[in-house]
Amino acid sequence: MIDQPDSAENFILAYGGRTRCRRCAAKCKSTQERCRAPAMAGRRVCRLHGGKSTGPRSDEGRSRCAGAKTVHGRETREVRRKRAIALAELRQIEEIGFECGLLEGRRSPGPKPR
Numbered sequence: 001m002i003d004q005p006d007s008a009e010n011f012i013l014a015y016g017g018r019t020r021c022r023r024c025a026a027k028c029k030s031t032q033e034r035c036r037a038p039a040m041a042g043r044r045v046c047r048l049h050g051g052k053s054t055g056p057r058s059d060e061g062r063s064r065c066a067g068a069k070t071v072h073g074r075e076t077r078e079v080r081r082k083r084a085i086a087l088a089e090l091r092q093i094e095e096i097g098f099e100c101g102l103l104e105g106r107r108s109p110g111p112k113p114r
């Protein structure tokens, strides 16, 4: 994956050095080397690595794509949203405990849930 999009290794010269274009960001699975083809215009990968893909268009296609990418379905956006709400409530209860003197010492680690 590209870390610095404007670094020199992300560009190659094509058409005998007459044009400078973005290099494909795909990595070969067998050699672990980066693809040497130019990326398609407005894309970050070449035509062989999905540059021609328009992605799923229809609702049926989007649902098939989501089904193919779902590993187990236990970690969804809804589950994460509910967990964040529960952690925010727990944090408020913890703050009340500290204010009342029921709790002492360290507070729970991690960022404050929103």
Ligand SMILES: [Zn+2]
Residues within 6 Å of the ligand: 024, 025, 026, 035, 036, 037, 045, 046, 047, 048, 049
């Ligand atoms: Zn490529």
